[in-house]
Amino acid sequence: MKKSGISILLAVITLAVAGCQQTQVKPSGEVFLPPAAAGGMVTIEDLARQLGLKVAEKDSTYYTLKNSGNTVLIFTFPNGQYFVNGKVIGQVGRVEESNGRVLVSQFLVSQIRSAMNAYAPLPPTQYPARKNLAGCVVIDAGHGGKDPGAIGRNGAYEKSINLAIAKNLKNLLEQRGLTVVMTRSSDRFVDLDERADIANRNNAKLFVSIHSNARDDSSMRGFTVYVSRSPSGRSETVAESILRSMSGTGLENQGMGRADYRVLVGTRCPAVLVEVGYLSNSHEASLLIGSGFQNRIAQAIADGICDAF
Numbered sequence: 001m002k003k004s005g006i007s008i009l010l011a012v013i014t015l016a017v018a019g020c021q022q023t024q025v026k027p028s029g030e031v032f033l034p035p036a037a038a039g040g041m042v043t044i045e046d047l048a049r050q051l052g053l054k055v056a057e058k059d060s061t062y063y064t065l066k067n068s069g070n071t072v073l074i075f076t077f078p079n080g081q082y083f084v085n086g087k088v089i090g091q092v093g094r095v096e097e098s099n100g101r102v103l104v105s106q107f108l109v110s111q112i113r114s115a116m117n118a119y120a121p122l123p124p125t126q127y128p129a130r131k132n133l134a135g136c137v138v139i140d141a142g143h144g145g146k147d148p149g150a151i152g153r154n155g156a157y158e159k160s161i162n163l164a165i166a167k168n169l170k171n172l173l174e175q176r177g178l179t180v181v182m183t184r185s186s187d188r189f190v191d192l193d194e195r196a197d198i199a200n201r202n203n204a205k206l207f208v209s210i211h212s213n214a215r216d217d218s219s220m221r222g223f224t225v226y227v228s229r230s231p232s233g234r235s236e237t238v239a240e241s242i243l244r245s246m247s248g249t250g251l252e253n254q255g256m257g258r259a260d261y262r263v264l265v266g267t268r269c270p271a272v273l274v275e276v277g278y279l280s281n282s283h284e285a286s287l288l289i290g291s292g293f294q295n296r297i298a299q300a301i302a303d304g305i306c307d308a309f
């Protein structure tokens with residue numbers, strides 16, 4: 001009894017002494033520098049810990065941090081912005097890299113904390129089957145097979161990015177009780193008129209075509225939602241709704257475009273074509289190849305569709 005009492009006392013003293021040291025050593029043995037030692041910079045992992053968040057997704061260009069309700073998105077490229085619960089808060093500013101860790105200013109912690117209070121997470125959305133959208137949604141992944149579409153600055157094929165986003169979108173809409181038909185669900189060529197016919201044959205309530213943009217001017221960026229030149233009011237409502245929800249992805253909103261694309265004029269139902277971003281822009285090309293970002297885009301399009309109906 002007495003012996004174990006002494007052991008506990010010794011353990012407490014040891015912990016107290018360890019706690020007084022300037023540099024903490026994590027259980028893994030990794031040395032953990034306090035933020036001051038890095039000149040007011042903090043690793044994104046430590047920033048997350050200070051805010052009670054966990055790193056949910058990351059790649060070379062962004063981090064997504066989450067807890068039960070909040071979502072924080074931090075872009076780590078020059079002039080990247082950071083978002084709290086879908087709202088843009090500001091620019092990330094200085095970004096450094098050390099030992100494979102990305103560091104940002106400690107200042108962001110207080111900014112994100114007050115934004116988390118100001119923009120409290122939305123209550124979990126319930127998605128009942130939508131009466132106005134009782135028919136199916138046709139999702140059209142642009143290009144495919146012998147037609148690669150645009151080829152990104154990083155070598156990515158538009159047809160593959162479109163298909164990945166389309167598949168995510170299908171799953172998300174099905175989770176919300178909608179019936180989905182895909183014009184293609186593999187890497188195959190489908191004629192443009194056939195794509196529109198698929199929507200008409202299925203008596204679709206909505207046709208959504210997914211594309212990625214490219215131009216000679218590599219500075220062009222952002223997303224656009226196209227409708228035909230003489231669109232139905234429904235098409236415009238859906239386009240506006242998708243533009244609104246996609247603003248939460250961190251890409252730039254380039255507004256609604258009008259063009260008589262064959263798939264837009266050949267369909268009898270409301271029809272939109274989403275250009276999700278520019279493969280000719282190196283930042284956007286690197287974002288668009290990431291599966292986490294593809295899912296983020298699909299989520300925004302799904303939200304936009306559901307908000308419109």
Ligand SMILES: [Zn+2]
Nearest residue numbers: 142149211212
């Ligand atoms: Zn395309």
